[in-house]
Amino acid sequence: MTQTVLITGASTGFGRSAAQMFAAQGWNVIATMRTLSAGADLAALENLLVVRLDVQDPVSIDSAIAAGIERFGQIDVLVNNAGFGLFGVFEGTSPEKIREQFDVNVFGVMDVTRAILPHFRARQAGVIVNVSSGAGVFGLPMISAYSASKFALEGFSESLSYELAALGIVVKIVEPGGVVSTGFGARSAAEAAGLTTPVDYGQFVDAALKVFEGLRGERLATSQEVAQVIFDAASDGTDRLRYVATQDIEPLVKARRETSEADYMALMRSKFATRPIKKASVGER
Known part of the structure; x- marks a missing residue:
């Protein structure tokens, strides 16, 4: 039987490319997105259904899953790809924007996953692929909210993998780094334009931007x-959990996962010219 995949955030970037790749491999594809007009050309592909799904709208999540099952009979794989990134220092990022970051990157993933699990449980089978980031492995300045959301996604995915293994459902994490032509950078730049950075961060921000x-x-x-x-x-067909998707982040992933904490922190501080902590004298303690 032909397998079926549901992909969130399929209008651009990884989601769009994944929809095209699964379709090219003969899969049935449910390509979901917030704005249907963005998927007009995808809809022309054979065995591909374009459906509206906004991860912040539970009704649209349920409707998209139901439409996919009605069209193709079942869903075998869920790819949680929808997400965006905030760029800027934490203090200059509003609480509302940080909540939106988590609503999309974390709670949106949880809501889509929760909605499809009854279907997977009934079949005692299914694969969930969560698209994380190198920023979910190692923290970087200027993207603290984004990194926090991806760290949360990594922890959720790993914990969930243990819960679902006994039910025949497999969870995967894909960790990409720098990628060209996804639209992600443009969204991040637009979000950054709306932030206010306290002047005290000016020197640090300039140095960090040079590193980036x-x-x-x-x-x-x-x-x-x-x-x-x-x-x-x-x-x-394996139960492998994590996949590093791009070569550019491999050195930092290796440093984070395979070296001591002291060596890793020294490496990162050297990259971002972190001011050394002033040690207090005996009289100051």
């Missing part, structure tokens, strides 16, 4: 390459 410019000079993957990793994770 250098990182962008590293080899950047394409959304199609990340889509290939998403497809592999969904279809490899």
Whole structure:
């Protein structure tokens, strides 16, 4: 039987490329997005259904899942891809924006997952692929809210994987880094334009931006390459949990996971020129 995948955030970036890749591999695809007009060309692909789904709208989540099952009979794989990133210092980011960051990147994933689990449980089968980020492995300045949301997603995904294993349901995490032509950077830049940064951060922000410019000079993957990793994770038949999707983040992932805490922190502080902590003298204690 032809397998079926439901992908959130399929209008651009990884989601769009993943929808095209699964379709090219002969899968049935439920490509979901907030604005249906963005998927007009996808709808022309064979065995591909474009459905509205806003991860902040529970009614649209239930409707999209029901429409997919009605069209294709069942859903075998869920790819939680929808997300966005806030860029800027924490103090300059409003509480409302931080809540939106978690509403989309964390609670949205939870709500879509919760909605599809009864279908997976009934079948005693299913794969859930959650698209995380290198920022869910290591923290970086200027993206504290985004990083926090992806750290939360990583913890949720790992914990959930243990709960669902006994039911025949597998959870996967895909961790991409810098990628060209996804639309993600444009959304982040637009969000950053609305933030207010206290002047005291000026020197640090200037230095951090130079580091990020250098990182962008590293080899950047394409959304199609990340889509290939998403497809592999969904279809490899293993219980492997994590997949690093782009080469640019491999050194930092290795440093975070395979070196001592002291060595890792020294590396990161050297990159971002963190001011050393002043040690108090005996009289100041």
